[in-house]
Every structure is written in C-alpha cells, then in structure tokens.
Amino acid sequence: MNTQQHLSDCVNRLSPSATLAMSQRSAELKAKGVPVINLSVGEPDFPTPAHIKQAAKEAIDQNFTTYSPVAGYADLRESITQKLQRENGLSYTKEEICVSNGAKQCVSGAVMALVSEGDEVIIPAPYWVSYPQMVLLAGGKPVFVEATIDQDFKMTPAQFEEAITPRTRLLILCSPCNPTGSVYTQEEMEGLAAVLRRHPDVYVIADEIYEHINYTRTHASLARCEGMRERTILVNGVSKAYAMTGWRIGYLAAPQWIVKAVSKLQGQQTSGPCSVSQRAAMAAYDGPQECVEEMRQAFQRRRDLIVSLARGVPGFEVNVPQGAFYLFPKCSSYFGTTDGRHVIQNATDFALYLLDEAHVATVGGDAFGSPECFRMSYATSDDNIREALCRIREACGKLKKV
Ligand code: PMP
Ligand code: GLU
Secondary structure, rough: OOHHOOOOHHHHHOOOOOOHHHHHHHHHHHHHHHHOOOOOOOOHHHOOOOHHHHHHHHHHHOOOOOOOOOOOOOOHHHHHHHHHHHHHHOOOOHEEEEEHHHHHHHHHHHHHHOOOOOEEEEEEOOOHHHHHHHHHHHHOOOEEEEEOOOHOOOOOOHHHHHHHHOOEEEEEEEEEOOOOOOOOHHHHHHHHHHHHHHHOEEEEEEEEEOOOOEOOOOOOOOOOOOOHHEEEEEEEEEOOOOOOOOHOOOOEEOHHHHHHHHHHHHHOOOOOOOOHHHHHHHHHHOOOHHHHHHHHHHHHHHHHHHHHHHHHOOEEOOOOOOOOOOEEEOOOOHEEEOOOOOOOOOOOHHHHHHHHHHOOOOOHHHOOOOOEEEEEOOOOHHHHHHHHHHHHHHEEEEEEEE
C-alpha cells in the first residue's frame, strides 16, 4: 500500500527539520557506541540556572497545574512587557503579548495568522530551516533573497525592495541570525525600515530569539524604527538566553489584532503553554540577569576558538559571526572530491561525510538555502570544539579531486 497517498497534501509538501534530523541521527550513532561529537542542533549546553528551576519546583507545589489562559498568565505577560521596556525601549501592553510553546510556535502562529493561499513571504537566505516550511504550510510562497558570505550574509535594502511585489505579505527577518550568526546594525535596520515605509501592506516577523547571544553588545529591534511597531511581530523567548530549550516558552509582541488572531489559533491547536514552564519563565525575566551575561561570554570565547580553528582548515571560507552560536563556513571547494569511498557533490554530502568519517555531526547548508556552506553549532565545550575541528581537518585532508 502506498501510505504516502493517504497522507494529507499539507504533510506531503513538508520537509522534516534537517537540524533535528541530524541531531537524532547523531544520538542514534552515539547510542551504538560511535564517539560522535554533535555540532548539529543549536541549543545551549548549560543547565537552566538554579533560581529558575527552583521557581518551577515551587510552582508545582503551589498547584500551577491547570490550564493557563490561552495567551499565557497575565503576570508573565506583564513581566515580558517590562523586559521589552527595560531592555529594548519598547512599550507594549500585556494584551499585545502572546506566550506560546517556544518561539517556533510564535513564528508559525504569526505566519498562519497573516499568510493566505498564494501570498508571498520574503525570506533572506541563508535562513533558519523552519521558515519556508511554515510558509508552505500556510499555503504561501517563500521568496528567497540571497545574501552571500561577501555581504556578511545580510540582505541589503535594495535587494529587499527588488523582491517586493503586490503579493508580498510578510518579511521574516532573523537577527542575530541562525545559521550565519550575522547581526543587523541599527543603521541596517533603518535601511530596511525605509523600504517598508514605502510598502505599507508588508508586515515583518522579527525573530530575536538570539538577542542576548550577541558579541557586538548592541541589539537592534526593527520595531524601534519609525512606523515599524505597528507592522512588526517581534518574536523572542527564554530558550536561548536562559538555556531553557526544553521548557518550551516563547512569546510574540505585536499589535493587539494580530495577538488576538494568533491566540485564536493557539486556542484551537494547543491551548496555553505549560503552566509550570510559564512560572519558570517569569522567574527568568524577573530574576537576576548575571547568568545571561556569563553564558554570553562563554559563547564568545567559543566563537573565537572555532573561528580560529576553522580558518586553519584548507579550503574553508569563514566569516566572523557577531551573534548566535553557529559558524557557517563555505565548503564548496570540496565539491567534486572523493576519499575513494564517498563522493562529495554538495553540502549535504559533505556533512554526511564528516559524520561518517570524522564522527562529527553538522548540517549541510542546503537546508538553510545556502548549498555552498555547512553549519556547526559551537554551543558545546571547548574540548569538543577542539577535537571536532581536528577531526574535520583530518577528514578534509583525505579528499582529492575526482
Ligand atoms: N527561531 C530561530 C532562529 C531558532 O534558531 C530557534 C531555535 N530552534 C527558534 C526560533 C525556536 O526557538 P524555541 O526553541 O523557543 O521554539
Ligand atoms: N535552533 C535550533 C537549531 O536550529 C533548534 C532546532 C530546531 O528547532 O530546528 O538547530
């Protein structure tokens, strides 16, 4: 029986998440005893800070065990508005906040709420793997704008304007960016905002989940540019800043009519997010912030380490990421090579070769819309980074032109 035929069109047009797939593959190999170093999935390797865990334990004892409001507890939404004011200089009311099961659900909810069949959504490439898939799920059409390594993987205002058509509904912008680590400056944001002011029907999802993993120390929010607050769906959450990926709490801040629409969807699909995790997230926003800076410094040290080691691998072209915890080197000089057993034709072949030969899990750039590059997450120990890059260098040394 061809069971594929019995699945919905919507599922059949969806690709699996390449980041999660590679991570699972690496976990399976590890379980079989293969000494894999996993640089595939991007998540902080630190435990959640103790005061946040304590708040969750107390929440259980205080019986925060029932359904929360769909958009999240009012006091958590209030804490988020204070965070936005304190750290970003942005004024929102709690009615303009919706808390969801991770930033991922926030992005997908906003896409679902705004994109209709045939609407175009501009996505600068390289992009996070899930954006185009979310657009396809909503029946929209992803329109990619290629930002190359020479332009530090950042879309220029001219490129953006050129991609806009009467069907354009949305731009999805990620800064600091996954997978490139690029950070848009305030000036660059202003450039994009100027284009948006000329196109009043285009909205923006500003994915700021890596806000605090920023080595420039200045985070630019598009919503702060003139006229942009009413057009922006700002997405953020606790996953990366507070090492809370498993707790599944993210939020979006947007005009109330958008928040209402996203909450309506959430009410039919998942209800409000986990009650205990919401209390933990509140402790994260209201509590001491030193932990965020400590983790940021550790990521910066690892960034410096991985950049210097990757630059020592012949044939790699490496930019210096200003944020997030990914390195996205160009590896296309290895296309058309072989070690006698594997033939490398593209970035996925290259990533699979590294897994097989060097036992290092990475993700090919194809899934991020950049088939000449591959992604390494450096959210792991210095020792793992050293050992992984040593193995990669050795494996690359075995590749010869076909
Ligand atoms: N946006 C980007 C760019 C990400 O890298 C991630 C992490 N996978 C998310 C959103 C989703 O974050 P969360 O774990 O909070 O759903
Ligand atoms: N942000 C992570 C990554 O890109 C998580 C995996 C995912 O949600 O796709 O690796």
